[in-house]
Amino acid sequence: MSKVNWTDDKLLSRLLNSKSGTSRWANIRVLRGRPSEELFAKCVALTKSDDPKHKIIAIDILSQLGVPSRPYLQKMLKLYFDLLSTETHPDVLRSILYAIGHNNSDINHEQVERLCSFINNENNLVREGLTFALLGINDLKVIDALIELSADRLSKIKNWATFGLASQTDRNNKAIRDALWNRVNDKHQETKLEAIFGLAKRKDDRVKDIIIRELTTGEYGSLLLKAIIETEDERYLPLLRQNLKNTKADADIDPEWLRELEECVSALSAIQAHKA
DSSP states (O other): OOGGGSOHHHHHHHHHHOSSOTTHHHHHHHHHTOOOHHHHHHHHHHTTOSOHHHHHHHHHHHHTTTTTTOTTHHHHHHHHHHHHTTOOOHHHHHHHHHHHHTTOTTOOHHHHHHHHTTTTOSOHHHHHHHHHHHTTOOOHHHHHHHHHHTTOSSHHHHHHHHHHHHHSOOOOOHHHHHHHHTTTTOSSHHHHHHHHHHHHHTTOTTHHHHHHHHHHHSOOOHHHHHHHHHHTOGGGHHHHHHHHHHHHTOTTSOHHHHHHHHHHHHHHHHHHHHHO
């Protein structure tokens, strides 16, 4: 029998009693598509369990219960922030923070303050969840937190935080630009490219030499091309045209990336023609 025909109780039983975690997310997705007062109440009850696994299952179901309408959004957020006041298990905290990140478009300043109180948590899982929870929130305290997290020791955390500063906000001040500049030589490639894009988006002239370096020596991807378009600087055209000429003869080149390179050349060529 297909899982879509299983009862809520059967799906929950499989989730709670599974030793291997097999089909975990498949079962959760089915339950998320069945918003009801009864299921909501059962998940709330599970968040009071002494078993962290049971708490996490309930939190993960609730985080997107009734997508896209999410009829229990406000009740769910209140539950999550209440849990943040008492929970200490790192895995459960990470799950709560991820769940908040999926539903953070309308949280208030008091809730932002509560989230940012985890900024100095020593546990990597908690800081990872925090970074995700903060993405896209338009609040100066969040920006300050993301600036700090962009220098985290873990690549995943600093990458997301850099992404948050570069792409998820249009705010532009010296502290943001300096935080992005501090990542333009990062050993983690995606973090480095996020930082370059963020500086190009903010028309920071310092990034132009970095872009030339990447075009000359780096294996660059779509994000660098987007950064170049943001600069609106046709000086990159000779290098881009040479790279386009070299790559067209390479049968192993990703055709989607090649299309984006062609579009970048076309966009800068139009800017050059307009200035002529």
